[in-house]
Amino acid sequence: MSRALAADGGAATPSAIRTVGDSPLYRGATLALFLSGLGTSAAAPQITLFLVDELHVSLTTAGLYYLTSLTAPVAGYLIGARSDRTGRRLGFFRLCALTGFLGWSAMALSDQVWMPFVIGTVILAFSGAAGSQLFAAVHDDLQATESPVGDGVVSIVRMALTAGWIVGPVAGSLLATAAGPRAMFVATGLCTLAQIVPMGFAGTRLARPDVTNTAAPQPQAPAEYAGRRxxxxxxxxxxxxxxxxxxxxxxxxxxxxxxxxxxxxxxxxxxxxxxxxxxxxxxxxxxxxxxxxxxxxxxxxxxxxxxxxxxxxxxxxxxxxxxxxxxxxxxxxxxxxxxxxxxxxxxxxxxxxxxxxxxxxxxxxxxxxxxxxxxxxxxxxxxxxxxxxxxxxxxxxxxxxxxxxxxxxxxxxxxxxx
Incomplete structure (x- = not known):
């Protein structure tokens, strides 16, 4: 009897892989984050080369480009706080993806030294918040459905981002060698915009504050915090x-x-x-x-x-x-x-x-x-x-x-x- 009950219990618990495959939201987020990792990692190693070879700046000046990333936490906080107040995770995700496309396209057209620095500081800082909105949307859905494999689902979605970072540097290097860094930046912009496609018209359910999203206990948000910063x-x-x-x-x-x-x-x-x-x-x-x-x-x-x-x-x-x-x-x-x-x-x-x-x-x-x-x-x-x-x-x-x-x-x- 105990073996039969154990077998029934095991059969009743879905696998994380199957849960991702059956959900348009989880499946779309997995594909979107792969595209995000692919595009970002393709461009990252090529930026300093672009600044030195195309815009003819010194190595020291080119190295300063990475300081533009200091605005990303501020932009991410602003987007995240607004998303928490409104609950519009995927709406902000799509806006951030569009911003990324515009930023990388502008990078490809840069012909002055100041332009990549301004683009990286102002525009691309906001595009980086797209991924965090996907993770928030997945969290909300897992919490609302009380999924017993929530940690596994998040891990699979996160693995897609890592997989993109494996493929991206090689693909970016080959494309930059064959067609030049500007074409590679355009491709990065298209990858960023293409994140929207696998998400389609998916929506999310707002998470209930009194349920857990995994089998393990975790802290829950009191109801009075809803919509507050x-x-x-x-x-x-x-x-x-x-x-x-x-x-x-x-x-x-x-x-x-x-x-x-x-x-x-x-x-x-x-x-x-x-x-x-x-x-x-x-x-x-x-x-x-x-x-x-x-x-x-x-x-x-x-x-x-x-x-x-x-x-x-x-x-x-x-x-x-x-x-x-x-x-x-x-x-x-x-x-x-x-x-x-x-x-x-x-x-x-x-x-x-x-x-x-x-x-x-x-x-x-x-x-x-x-x-x-x-x-x-x-x-x-x-x-x-x-x-x-x-x-x-x-x-x-x-x-x-x-x-x-x-x-x-x-x-x-x-x-x-x-």
Whole structure:
């Protein structure tokens, strides 16, 4: 009898993959975020080359472009707060996608040095909020339907964004080589606009404040908060978690800026080997993302993130201290572990830390990568001059150690997320 009941219970619980496939909203969000990752990652490595080769600016000036990302958190907060007050998640998503198309199209037409900086600061800052609106829409629907596989659904949707970042840099490089960077920027704009297509005319259901969206308990928004902007005090746990995430992520721009140079110029590794080192991380990340969801159900999300942040410390120590190909592979595999956990669970934790304003939480958390890019770029620039290669990687190792301690403290506090 018990076996029969267990079998019936297992059959009654849908899989996350099937849930995504059966829902126009989840399926559309998955495809839209793949297109977002594809377009953004195709353009990101080509921007400085465009500034240097097409607009003839110095390397120092080109590097300052990444500071334009500092406006993204402000834009994301404004969009998220408005979305939480009105509940129009997909309406704001479509507006942000259209803004991205206009921004990248304008980038392709830029013929003055100031133009990319203004476009990046003003227009593209708002386009980045499109993804956070999709995650907020998915959250609302999961909460309204009381889905028992909500974490798995969010993880699958987030995996699509990672998959786009795997394909995008290669596709962008090939297109820029064949047709030029301006054509590549137009293609990025079309990818951004094309996010609207898989969403079709999908709508969302407003989440009820008295239900959960997963099998695990989570904090719920009191009814009196509906339509109100959360105060700073309510946002403090989210801001603390986002700040710690910035410290974890800050090593990525340093790694992408200097690891290839170190492997090529100092270690004399063959191009195929250094390419394999760079490419192994996203594949490890994709493999580990669904595993992270399962493990988090057993030990808790924030406890798992403590281990993931510690992996980041180990990875950067491998880059700084090993000096051989095996150490580079070990570091990248550890980095795959870092992002397999944070990519799968970070957005879920952020939304649970501010359940009364999930669009605001999503926007604040997702814009943290822009802050991390600015911090990492500045740290790398100063660190290479002071420490040289490969010891510049000791700086992100230190950031990661602070983040590990901070997340460990949060995991033991009343703000811990299970």
């Amino acid at each position: 959360p105060g700073i005090r309510a946002m403090l746990p989210l801001l603390a978690f986002t700040g710690l995430y910035v410290l974890v992520y800050a090593g990525e721009p340093i790694k992408y800026g200097y690891l290839t140079i170190y492997m090529h110029n100092d270690m004399d590794l063959p191009t195929a080997v250094s390419g394999a080192v760079i490419g192994i991380q996203p594949f490890v990340e994709l493999i580990l993302m669904p595993v992270a969801v399962v493990v988090a159900r057993r030990i808790g999300m924030m406890r798992l993130m403590v281990f993931a942040a510690a992996f980041g410390v180990g990875a950067n120590l491998c880059f700084a201290l090993t000096g051989n190909a095996a150490g580079m592979f070990a570091g990248q595999i550890l980095m795959g572990g870092v992002w397999g956990v944070f990519a799968a669970l970070g957005i879920i934790v952020a939304q649970r830390l501010l359940p009364e304003a999930v669009a605001t939480a999503s926007a604040v958390f997702m814009s943290s990568t822009a802050l991390a890019s600015a911090l990492g770029g500045l740290t790398g620039s100063l660190g290479v001059g002071l420490l040289g290669l490969p010891y510049v990687f000791l700086a992100p190792a230190l950031y990661g150690l602070v983040a590990t301690i901070g997340i460990a403290v949060m995991s033991r506090s009343r703000h811990a997320v299970g």
